[in-house]
Each structure stands twice: as C-alpha cells, then as structure tokens.
Amino acid sequence: MTRVLLCTIALSFLAIGRADGQESVSATADETAIRQAVAAYVEAFGKHDAQALAELWSPEAVYTNRLTGEEVVGRAAIAEQFAAIFKEQPGLKLDVAPESIQLLSPNAAVEHGTAKLLASQSEPEIINYTAVYIKRDGRWLLDRVTDNDAEEAPTHYEQLKVLEWMVGTWVDQDDAATIETECKWTKNRNFLTRSFSISVGDHIALSGMQIIGWDAATKSIRSWTFDSDGGFAEAAWTFKQDRWFIRNSGVLADGRKASAVNVLKPVDADSFTWQTVERTAGGELLPNVAEVQIVRK
Numbered sequence: 001m002t003r004v005l006l007c008t009i010a011l012s013f014l015a016i017g018r019a020d021g022q023e024s025v026s027a028t029a030d031e032t033a034i035r036q037a038v039a040a041y042v043e044a045f046g047k048h049d050a051q052a053l054a055e056l057w058s059p060e061a062v063y064t065n066r067l068t069g070e071e072v073v074g075r076a077a078i079a080e081q082f083a084a085i086f087k088e089q090p091g092l093k094l095d096v097a098p099e100s101i102q103l104l105s106p107n108a109a110v111e112h113g114t115a116k117l118l119a120s121q122s123e124p125e126i127i128n129y130t131a132v133y134i135k136r137d138g139r140w141l142l143d144r145v146t147d148n149d150a151e152e153a154p155t156h157y158e159q160l161k162v163l164e165w166m167v168g169t170w171v172d173q174d175d176a177a178t179i180e181t182e183c184k185w186t187k188n189r190n191f192l193t194r195s196f197s198i199s200v201g202d203h204i205a206l207s208g209m210q211i212i213g214w215d216a217a218t219k220s221i222r223s224w225t226f227d228s229d230g231g232f233a234e235a236a237w238t239f240k241q242d243r244w245f246i247r248n249s250g251v252l253a254d255g256r257k258a259s260a261v262n263v264l265k266p267v268d269a270d271s272f273t274w275q276t277v278e279r280t281a282g283g284e285l286l287p288n289v290a291e292v293q294i295v296r297k
Contacts, residue, residue, distance in 0.1 A: 031101045034133055034140045036107060038098050041142075045094040050082035057142040058134050062217065081272060086211045091120035104209040105226035107135040128181035130186065132211065132224075134232075143224075144213075146190055156214035160221065162239070163212065166192065169297040172274075175199065175236070190214075212237075229253040235262075242266075256282035263291075270296040 037056060044052035054075040058062065063078045064071045072081050086092065098113040110132055117125040132144045155158070179243040181196040194210040208227035215222045221237035234248025243265035253257050260279040266272045273293050279286040 030109065030135075030140070031170075034101050034111060035098055037140050037142075038096055038111070038131070041098050042094055048086040048092075050079045050086060053082050054079035056142055058143045058231055058235075061141070061143050062215070064145070073217045089119055093118040105228060105232065106230040107232050108209070108226040109133045109135075109140065110225075145187070146186070148204060155188050155190055156216075159188065160192060160212070161215040163192060163221070165269065166194070170272075170294050171297045172292055172294045177205070179294075181294070225250070227253075231258075233258070252281065258282070267293070 032042045041056050062073050095116040100112045102110045127147050129267045131144045133140045134143045135174040166183045170181045178199045192212040192228035198205045204261040212223045223235045226232045233248045235246045235248040238245050246262040249259045258281045260276050263275040273291050275291040276289040
C-alpha cells in the first residue's frame with residue numbers, strides 16, 4: 001500500500017489527500033447544467049450583451065478573438081473584446097449545437113459541438129469547437145474554447161512539439177499497483193491530453209485527465225489536471241538542462257490547498273524518470289517522493 005500511495009503522488013500530487021465518502025456527481029444534472037450554460041451564451045450573444053457573455057467565462061479564462069487571433073485573459077478583457085466585435089458587426093448572430101459532453105471530474109468537463117456564425121451580407125461560418133468547462137461555486141463556466149476545423153486556424157504545435165515524445169502509452173508497474181498513462185494530441189495539435197489510471201488488482205483506485213497547452217499570454221507551457229476524486233491543479237512547465245520542472249498549485253478534494261514540483265527527465269525514446277519534490281498540503285510540508293522510472297508500453 002505504501003508503494004501505491006507513492007506511485008499515486010509521483011504521477012499527480014492531487015492524490016495527496018483523498019476524501020472518503022465523497023458523494024458522486026450526477027452526470028445527468030451536470031450535463032443539463034452545461035447545456036443550459038450553452039443556451040445562456042447563445043442568448044447573451046444574440047442580445048450583444050458583452051458583459052453577460054463575459055460572466056459565463058471563468059475569472060482566469062483565455063478567449064481568442066476569431067477575427068483577429070488576439071488572445072485576452074480575464075472577464076474584463078473578454079467583455080471588451082465582445083463589445084468591440086459587436087460594434088464592428090452589429091448584425092452578428094450565433095447558433096450552437098452541442099454534440100457531446102464528457103465529464104472529466106466533478107469539477108471539469110469538455111464539450112464538443114458545432115457553432116454557426118451568422119453575419120449580415122455574408123455566408124454563414126460553420127465551426128467545430130471544443131470547450132473546456134470548470135465548475136466554480138456550483139456554476140459551470142467556460143475556461144477555454146478551441147476551434148477545430150479552420151484550415152488556417154492558429155496552432156501552437158511549434159511551441160508544444162518539444163513534448164511530442166510523450167505521445168503514447170506509458171506504464172509504471174510493480175506487485176502492488178499499475179499506473180498507466182496515455183498521451184495524445186488534440187485536433188490541430190493545439191493541446192496534449194494525458195489520461196491516467198492507477199489500478200490495484202482489478203480495481204481502479206484513481207483516475208484523471210491532464211490538458212497541456214501553450215499559454216500565449218505568459219509565453220509558456222501550462223497544464224491543467226483533474227482527478228476522479230474532485231481535486232484539480234494548474235502548473236507551469238520550464239525546461240532546465242536535461243529535465244522538465246512542473247510547478248503545480250491547486251486544491252484537493254477536501255478543500256485543502258496543495259502544491260508540488262514534478263521533475264520529469266527523458267532518458268530515451270521509451271523511458272523517462274519522474275520525481276515529486278517540495279510537496280505541501282494544507283500548509284504542511286510533506287516528504288519528497290523518490291525518483292521512479294516509467295517506460296513506454
């Protein structure tokens with residue numbers, strides 16, 4: 001069991017404090033709430049109410065102006081962007097058709113759908129999109145939206161290709177537990193996604209999802225991690241000498257704030273090492289986790 005806990009922390013510091021007896025989230029209720037948020041977004045867009053639109057985004061959300069390619073951060077900046085768009089195109093309308101909603105954790109979800117932009121005296125523009133939602137204070141809020149099908153859509157592949165070696169399935173296994181991680185590109189290679197599961201025998205003890213992307217506002221690689229217990233975190237990635245330092249900060253399922261630095265060192269095409277240092281939970285300093293080696297499946 002000690003090995004299980006160490007492996008869990010080594011993969012994701014979010015597993016430091018699991019909350020026993022946590023109530024399961026109703027998928028049906030959350031999907032309904034997200035669809036209602038989509039409807040509210042279309043309604044506010046139709047009214048050209050920039051402030052109401054901005055309130056449907058998370059406080060730290062990043063919005064990309066599809067017309068100019070400019071990225072802005074935060075609700076105030078998002079409201080200004082929409083106000084400018086509506087002033088420039090007073091007849092602009094929006095129609096959205098959600099196609100699927102996937103709950104990554106009790107606090108995170110991904111929605112895929114099709115949007116249609118209707119402008120005066122021009123052909124409708126049809127866009128396939130992926131929207132990341134975060135649940136804050138009981139509300140589902142947009143955190144980031146990616147357009148998937150524009151032939152000349154901006155891509156952050158050049159900034160993220162240094163992590164392309166991570167694509168594939170990876171395993172850390174012993175007699176007590178098995179940790180399996182699968183890394184994939186999203187469409188247009190604007191993000192990498194990493195899904196992980198920790199199994200003890202036939203039982204999955206913990207699972208989760210990580211999204212890795214390029215933050216154009218800070219000119220750095222960042223990640224967002226969500227686990228099946230309800231914990232979540234964001235991290236900044238920096239490369240020094242021969243390894244990556246991933247500085248995480250977030251909230252555990254029981255409400256305690258937590259932080260950790262994951263140290264990732266590529267060894268060869270089929271293996272890398274992983275260590276977790278500077279761990280804290282609820283203001284308490286925790287021991288470092290010894291380095292482990294993870295291999296390609």
